Amino acid sequence: MNEMNPDSIENRYLERLAAVEFTSGAVNRPVIERAVENHLRQLELSPRPIRFAKDGIDAQERVARDHESAQKEEVDAALSSLCRGSIDKDRDFRWQRPRDEALATGRARILNAARGAVCWHSVRWSIPWSRYWPGRTGDRGHSTNPEYYWRAGFDALEYAVRAHAERELRRTQSSKIISETNEHVWVPFVDAFAAGLWMFWINSMEVIALPRPALKLNGEQIHSEVGPAITWPGSDEQHFFLNDVHVPKALVETPASQLDPRGIPREQNTGVRREIVRKIGIERICNELGAEVVDKQGDYELLLLDLADGRRRPFLKMKNPSIGIYHIEGVAPECQTVAEALAWRNQSDLPPTVLT
Amino acid sequence: MDLRVNSSEIISQCEQNHGQGRVFFRTDGLQFEERRARLRREYLDGHPATRADRRAAILSASATPGMTREELSAAWGLLEEDTRMVFGHVTETPIGAFAYFTGFEIGESYAVYLRDDVVLGIKATEELVAPHKYELTMRITEEKRGLHHFYPGRDDFLVGSDIDQNRADWDTLHNFLYVIEPVMPLSSKQIEGHLYATCLMESYKLALSDLGFSRSTVTTELCAFVALNLIPYPQQPDLNIWETPPPPRPIKLPAHLLLEDPAKGPPKEWFAEIAAGLPCEAVFFATGDATELVKVERVKDRIFRVTQVPLFVNDVAPYDLVELGWRVGELVPYFKRKVERGGHRVIRAVLKQEPEEDLIEKFIRDHVSDTQSYRRERGVLVFSILTAELKPNAEDWLGYIAEAWIYTDTRGPVDE
Numbered sequence: 121m122n123e124m125n126p127d128s129i130e131n132r133y134l135e136r137l138a139a140v141e142f143t144s145g146a147v148n149r150p151v152i153e154r155a156v157e158n159h160l161r162q163l164e165l166s167p168r169p170i171r172f173a174k175d176g177i178d179a180q181e182r183v184a185r186d187h188e189s190a191q192k193e194e195v196d197a198a199l200s201s202l203c204r205g206s207i208d209k210d211r212d213f214r215w216q217r218p219r220d221e222a223l224a225t226g227r228a229r230i231l232n233a234a235r236g237a238v239c240w241h242s243v244r245w246s247i248p249w250s251r252y253w254p255g256r257t258g259d260r261g262h263s264t265n266p267e268y269y270w271r272a273g274f275d276a277l278e279y280a281v282r283a284h285a286e287r288e289l290r291r292t293q294s295s296k297i298i299s300e301t302n303e304h305v306w307v308p309f310v311d312a313f314a315a316g317l318w319m320f321w322i323n324s325m326e327v328i329a330l331p332r333p334a335l336k337l338n339g340e341q342i343h344s345e346v347g348p349a350i351t352w353p354g355s356d357e358q359h360f361f362l363n364d365v366h367v368p369k370a371l372v373e374t375p376a377s378q379l380d381p382r383g384i385p386r387e388q389n390t391g392v393r394r395e396i397v398r399k400i401g402i403e404r405i406c407n408e409l410g411a412e413v414v415d416k417q418g419d420y421e422l423l424l425l426d427l428a429d430g431r432r433r434p435f436l437k438m439k440n441p442s443i444g445i446y447h448i449e450g451v452a453p454e455c456q457t458v459a460e461a462l463a464w465r466n467q468s469d470l471p472p473t474v475l476t
Numbered sequence: 477m478d479l480r481v482n483s484s485e486i487i488s489q490c491e492q493n494h495g496q497g498r499v500f501f502r503t504d505g506l507q508f509e510e511r512r513a514r515l516r517r518e519y520l521d522g523h524p525a526t527r528a529d530r531r532a533a534i535l536s537a538s539a540t541p542g543m544t545r546e547e548l549s550a551a552w553g554l555l556e557e558d559t560r561m562v563f564g565h566v567t568e569t570p571i572g573a574f575a576y577f578t579g580f581e582i583g584e585s586y587a588v589y590l591r592d593d594v595v596l597g598i599k600a601t602e603e604l605v606a607p608h609k610y611e612l613t614m615r616i617t618e619e620k621r622g623l624h625h626f627y628p629g630r631d632d633f634l635v636g637s638d639i640d641q642n643r644a645d646w647d648t649l650h651n652f653l654y655v656i657e658p659v660m661p662l663s664s665k666q667i668e669g670h671l672y673a674t675c676l677m678e679s680y681k682l683a684l685s686d687l688g689f690s691r692s693t694v695t696t697e698l699c700a701f702v703a704l705n706l707i708p709y710p711q712q713p714d715l716n717i718w719e720t721p722p723p724p725r726p727i728k729l730p731a732h733l734l735l736e737d738p739a740k741g742p743p744k745e746w747f748a749e750i751a752a753g754l755p756c757e758a759v760f761f762a763t764g765d766a767t768e769l770v771k772v773e774r775v776k777d778r779i780f781r782v783t784q785v786p787l788f789v790n791d792v793a794p795y796d797l798v799e800l801g802w803r804v805g806e807l808v809p810y811f812k813r814k815v816e817r818g819g820h821r822v823i824r825a826v827l828k829q830e831p832e833e834d835l836i837e838k839f840i841r842d843h844v845s846d847t848q849s850y851r852r853e854r855g856v857l858v859f860s861i862l863t864a865e866l867k868p869n870a871e872d873w874l875g876y877i878a879e880a881w882i883y884t885d886t887r888g889p890v891d892e
Contacts, residue, residue: 177484184482241483241569246608248615249562250709254573254592257566258625258640261608266482357484366571368591369491386544388592389571426525 133284133310137226137277140314145334145353147172147316155312156320156327162305163198165191170327175355176238179319179330183269189324190272203305218288222281226313231277233342234335234350237359237366240266255388269321273330276317279309338363345372362399365391371399381405385425385435385450394440394447402437402446411437417458423448436461483567483574490574490589494597499538502552503583507537512553519550545593552582556708561728563605564588578605581728606730610634612700612707613662616670619710626659634659664699676706681751683727688741690751693774702727740777742802742809749807758800759810762788769808772798779815785822785849785858786884793820793860793886794849813891820849820860825874825881827855835877843870858884 153170160167173179183190245262286303309317318332333352336344341364343349348358348369360372371379371392376399384405387393397405405411409425412432416422419439424432425448434455435448451461506512516534520526523546526534530547533540539551552558564577572592578601580586585604589597608614614626614634623636637656639648648654662670668691671677683702684694694702705727750756757769758780771784775797782796792798792811795818800809827836836852840859843866844850850859857878864887866874874881 177482180482180484236570241567243481243483243486244566244568245481246563246605246611247566247575248607248611248709249559249564249577250556252564252566252575252577252590254575254590255568256640256643257568257573257575259627259642261610261614261626261628261634264482368571370493370596383594386592386594387572392571 133280133287133307134222134225136310136314137222137280137284140226142227142230142332142335142337145316145331145351147331149315151315152312152317152329152331155308155315155317156329158308159305160322160327162202163195165195165198165322168323168326170329173328173330175352175357176330176333177357178355179321179328180240180266180269182328183272183321183323184266186323186325187269187272191322191324192272195274195322199305212289214292215285215289219281219285222284223277226277226281227340228277228281230335230337230340230342231318231332233361233364233366234333234359235270237350237361238333238357239270242266270319273319273321275319276309276313279306280313282306283310336361347372362395365395367392367395371396376400381408384448385433390447390449393449394445397447398445402448405448406437415457420458420462422451422455422458422461434461436465481565483569486565486567486576487569487574489576490591490596492589492597493541494587494589494599496541496597498598499533499540500586500598500600501536501538501583504581505583507553507582509553511555512537515553515555516550519546539595539598541595541597543595545590545595548588548595552580554580558582560709561607561705563607563611565605576605578603604728604730607701607704609697609700610659610661612667612704613659615704615707615709616662617659621657623655623657623659629658633661662700664694664696667696667699667703670707671703674707676703679706685747685751687727687729688747690747692756693747693750701729742774742778742800746802746807746809754807757808758798759808760786760789760792761811762786763790772800778809778812780809782818783849785851785860787851787853787856787858788824790884791886791888793818793822793884795820796886815890817886817890820862820886821864822858822860822884822886823866823874823881824884825857825878827852827857827877828879831877835873839870839873839877843867843873860886 149172156170157167171182173182242263242265244257244259245264247257247260251257251260283303283306286306290303316331317329319330321328331352333350335342336347336349342361343363344361349361350359351357358369360367360369362372379396379400381400381404384393384396384400387396406423410432411423411425414422414424414434421437423435423437425435426432433453434451436451436455436458437446437448439446449465452464455461455464501507516537520531520534526547530540530543533543534547534551537551537553539548543551548554559580561581562577562579564575566573566575574589574591576587576589578585578587580588584600585602587599587601587603588595589599610626610633614636617623617626617636621636623638625637625640626634627637627641629635635656636659637654639654641649641654641656644654668677668680671680680702681691683706684690687698687702689698746754756772756774758772759767760770762768766788768786768789770782770786770789770792772780773783775781778800779797780800782792782794782798785794786792792814796814797816797818799812799815801812802809836857840850840857844859844861850857852858865883
């Protein structure tokens with residue numbers, strides 16, 4: 121590494137983060153291994169084998185199996201003694217601003233969206249059939265919270281961006297030595313991130329490394345209309361996204377002509393509902409649900425839709441000004457005008473009636 | 477933690493769309509029973525715009541993936557009693573709730589896979605999601621104490637709350653506008669009390685007898701499981717008490733409660749006599765030709781646990797597991813061999829002619845491990861201790877009240 125010349129390509133961290141490729145799922149294992157081994161050495165932890173998980177499920181299974189031997193706290197303690205002055209830095213804009221800039225360059229938002237899909241969610245066990253209420257099912261004496269396992273891990277991008285933050289701090293700080301020392305702790309993770317490392321977990325016996333998945337992107341959005349948007353080479357794990365919205369597999373794989381518009385009001389996630397509307401098309405939805413326009417105001421329309429349950433219910437059709445597409449949203453049955461529907465939607469004093 | 481039950485696996489199972497394009501008929505003979513036909517009619521009357529193909533499926537008592545949960549319930553005519561033993565695992569994700577439920581016994585045994593309230597798949601399977609071991613306790617607590625959400629508490633017990641602690645708003649939580657209380661598991665006596673109160677005792681006895689048990693031989697776990705099959709969930713709809721009750725459904729036991737081989741168990745006649753009130757006792761051999769009846773309880777097959785400290789029998793202690801045998805023409809079993817030690821050691825003391833009652837009571841209070849299992853009959857005091865030997869202090873006390881005493885001795889090896 122060229123420590124003396126901050127302008128050499130090795131030290132232009134932002135450029136290197138920006139050049140990272142997200143779509144192939146390629147991994148350079150020796151580089152990652154070198155970075156992690158170096159990190160262990162700096163933390164004065166004994167060397168241990170690095171196991172590469174083949175996908176998110178594999179990584180979580182490995183971590184869950186050995187979660188009692190996770191060394192998160194030990195590593196955090198070693199890091200805070202190694203990186204002197206790092207606690208104050210969290211509140212210092214001279215450190216925080218370049219960090220945020222590097223996170224954006226490393227496309228942390230995309231990776232966080234992917235993480236939301238890959239990360240296991242809590243499971244409520246042994247729920248009686250009569251006590252199942254989608255979105256409201258209560259605990260029945262036994263549930264798991266596997267997000268804990270993700271929190272025990274370390275994010276390669278989070279480490280990589282600290283190198284840039286320390287560099288920028290060094291430019292403005294008098295105690296340059298401290299920042300230089302700190303910078304050297306994090307620099308190997310710029311290489312590791314570029315080599316495909318996403319997350320890693322340090323256990324007492326081994327390090328579990330999870331490579332970044334192959335992402336299908338449309339600009340800065342995770343998006344694939346044909347097949348999964350998140351995969352790992354050689355793995356069956358798949359996650360489906362449309363315009364950055366995590367959606368069920370069926371929505372991507374079912375042709376638009378076979379999607380039933382009557383399922384829309386039953387959809388509880390507004391993002392997913394918007395993507396269904398986008399895929400089916402607002403015209404077909406209005407036709408098939410026998411839409412009757414009862415009021416209109418600018419881009420808003422109050423529709424009565426037939427949901428096949430013997431009643432016609434009001435829905436607000438509106439255009440999303442930022443992405444320019446229409447979507448529909450159920451409103452309280454007592455709404456008779458667009459103004460009332462908007463007032464209800466904006467949490468007026470009308471009761472939140474169950475709509476579907 | 478069972479790693480097979482994780483959100484990824486549940487979602488993956490749901491997205492496999494089991495049985496897509498197939499129809500699954502209810503075939504247990506109850507599908508067109510009046511109550512179920514009425515349920516179907518009421519559903520279709522309330523949903524006049526149901527698609528024609530779904531309407532036809534519902535009328536023919538068949539379900540298919542793509543239906544809503546309500547449509548499936550109408551199609552199979554699912555009453556509360558049909559789903560009482562249906563349990564599943566649920567995961568709530570940003571793209572909806574995914575769940576699968578097993579135990580739909582409607583001719584064949586089915587699992588149903590759901591995303592929110594849409595049926596994604598149906599699969600014929602014998603797999604069963606077991607109820608929580610305190611499910612019956614939770615069910616009765618819901619009804620009697622108004623607690624609906626249950627969380628692990630201390631010592632493997634539960635705490636119950638009237639609100640969902642994971643979804644409650646800040647004000648509710650921080651102003652303590654909720655109830656949270658410990659929920660203790662019910663004993664078999666409490667369960668039976670509830671069965672009496674709900675007029676289900678006869679069905680309970682019948683179910684136990686069908687399974688080869690009686691009230692005196694049943695364990696609390698089995699008692700709870702059988703009661704779980706019988707006690708309806710609170711808020712059951714349209715229960716018409718004047719209607720003829722349906723025939724009891726056969727109870728399917730989970731593997732760990734099943735007898736491995738009925739032939740290895742006691743003879744049928746013994747079960748009948750026990751159900752009729754015969755004490756659960758076995759003949760043990762004392763010194764010489766003498767015999768003694770000692771109380772036991774059945775564990776499995778012909779293995780029984782000794783529940784009483786023997787008066788004159790050597791080498792047997794309470795909590796020991798023993799194998800019993802039956803002689804031709806005799807109903808009361810006899811001791812065959814020791815299978816496992818329970819850890820107690822028995823001491824037999826011949827009391828002095830005119831013992832001082834206060835001293836004996838004090839001795840029992842201070843030095844007998846299990847005050848339930850000591851016996852004092854015919855001038856003899858027998859009791860058990862959990863330590864290898866009596867403490868010197870206890871020996872001194874025993875010297876005051878007894879002419880002589882011995883270990884009987886229950887520390888020897890078990891019989892092969």
